[in-house]
Amino acid sequence: GEFVKAGADVVLLPAPGTVPGITPEYVRGLVRCAHSLGALTVTAIGTSQEGADRDTIRRIALMCKMTGTDIHHIGDSGYLGMALPENIMAYSIAIKGVRHTYRRMVRSVNR
Numbered sequence: 001g002e003f004v005k006a007g008a009d010v011v012l013l014p015a016p017g018t019v020p021g022i023t024p025e026y027v028r029g030l031v032r033c034a035h036s037l038g039a040l041t042v043t044a045i046g047t048s049q050e051g052a053d054r055d056t057i058r059r060i061a062l063m064c065k066m067t068g069t070d071i072h073h074i075g076d077s078g079y080l081g082m083a084l085p086e087n088i089m090a091y092s093i094a095i096k097g098v099r100h101t102y103r104r105m106v107r108s109v110n111r
Contacts, residue, residue, distance in 0.1 A: 042070065057074075
């Protein structure tokens with residue numbers, strides 16, 4: 001709550017399973033707190049798991065979705081300072097499905 005009271009519009013939270021002891025239930029409580037104060041939340045994979053196998057990425061993505069977070073972030077510890085493209089795809093398909101993932105990929109930024 002202190003971040004929001006200090007003016008934060010978005011609160012960054014660790015994705016469940018990326019930091020020892022951080023469970024979906026714990027993050028869900030933080031998301032509820034932020035939402036009750038009018039802020040958005042972003043769950044982030046920022047501890048090198050973005051380079052993990054696709055099954056791990058899918059599991060983390062679904063845990064993040066279960067927390068009710070508003071924004072999802074996958075870090076950049078893959079090849080050449082970006083997450084592995086196949087992991088970005090696996091994350092997106094896990095939370096949105098194939099149809100919505102492909103629609104977002106082909107949509108013009110000018111719309």
